Amino acid sequence: MTTLLVLAAGVLFACGTYLVLDRQLSRVLIGIGLMGHGVIVILVLSGGDGGRPAFVEGEDVGGFADPLPQAFALTAIVITFGVIAFLLALAYRSWRVTDDDEVEDDVEDRRIVREAHRQPTKGSER
């Protein structure tokens, strides 16, 4: 079971990384969501193998699953949810102002590209 979950986390990370490298913010967003899920799976796994539900009356303490990573995972899920909601709003805003949600180049990059294009033409005119 643990091995299967490790594999699942790996697949989630791989797909997430692929999508994050895209230029469309909506795809980046799905990628971040997938990576977030991958991390949460690993977070749950960090408590070791599964066990019986914690804090149940009359049970032997030794067989409990570690509840602390589960608490971490819950907190992380809530935070990821908030961040994704904000990113969706940002992608929508981007679509409103530019008709697209593509992540544009850095201002500085664009300036350098312009300069690079200008230099050779200047030389050839001379």
Add this chain to the structure above:
Amino acid sequence: MSALLALPILLPLAAAALAISVGRWRNAQRVVSVVTLVMTTITSVLLLVEVDRGGATSVQVGAWRAPLGITLVADRLAAIMLLVAMLMLLAVLVFAIGQPGAEDRHVGFHPVYLILAAGIAGAFLTGDLFNLFVSFEVLLMASFVLITLGGRRDQVRAGMTYVVISVLASTLFLLALAYVYAATGTVNMADLSSKVGELPAGVRSGLAVLLIVVFGIKAAIFPLFSWLPDSYPTAPTAVTAVFAGLLTKVGVYAMIRSQTLLFPPDTQPGELLLVVAGLTMVVGVFGAVTQNDVKRILSFHIVSQIGYMVMGLALFTLAGLAGAVFYVIHHIVVKTALFLVAGLIEVRAGTGQLARLSGLARLEPLLAVLFLVPALSLAGIPPFSGFVAKLALVEAGLGAERYVVVAVSLAVSLLTLFSMTKIWSNAFWGARPEEDLPVASPQIGAGRHALMAGSTGALVVLSIGVALFAGSLYELSERAAADLIDPSAYVEEVLG
């Protein structure tokens, strides 16, 4: 005593809620925010005095015992950072109230700003890695909103880069947390400090490097800095100033805290950090030299200056850490002041483009003075605070016989001075512009000008104060560094 630790987090959060409920009256919001930040500043002064006298202090929230519960803890470093951060937040808030723009138009500015304050305080005061993650998320969430507050096209573009990079860093942080928990079974930093030592060397180094990458993205060290100069300049001035002064330094703080407390001396990655520090300084300052917009020049300088702090950390000696702590204090004050001056230039001349600025020294001699003091301080010219900070680091570097990085840091100082004189000679000297500058921007009242100039002036005076009281401040930094070198008192305070 426990109230002192909890108040810097609880007060701004409660005040944020209050600020939303009085959202219809902007003046009421202003009173709420200013009063709250004054109170948290006073609290952090008391905390620093208390901690400096009696050593580290801690409180277990909800009375759950240390390795499991939520621990708030302050040692000298945390208390110093908290005080400086609260002073900056207060000064920038006053500037924002004076500045036409973001603060006027958006109901959300004050609540979000206060939440940012709570997040920053939480990051400094938390005693475990998971709550450090939560505090980071709180302050990042607030910063996402602040950086895109206007919703303009360039802000949305810059916001995308900033948000995506920050979220990826957070994802990596969570991954690092999972690994730390899987390896040791705890995330409490005091508890970790003994348990990490028992791990195999490879696992320890892996965790150390993963945490450096995570905090390095937030602190904008080489090669993880490229998001910073791209996203900071588009935000409203007040927002940029507080980000520039504080957010990257929260990353530096987290890096110092995790590397000194968690890892035993033999896994501290000094060599790696020294190389990174040198490259951060050089690449940052070269970036700054090629820019021609005031805010972009200053943004690249943040990167360059982070290199100095990392250098102090990388030496892992008492003098190095003391120099790094002192440098952080100096840098936060000076950098925030410089960004506020850049904001004043933009208000006065309508642009921050160097090509379109000229002769400001004749028009606004006071503004010229306000720029010159922190600019020379940043470059490390003798009477100012930057000189003392750099001297401390250079002496520490020489003491540790790390001559290359010392030489690099001195050369970078020279280039810093060069790019500061570039701003000075383009914007302040030269012929008085005839046509386009209005005598005084008509839409802003004198009161608002006074607020903006007053808060900037206060920071400049504070930076001179850092230089005047450099002796006692450096001794304080040395005591803070001694705590970092020998964390046994910290561990004992938390675990009891």
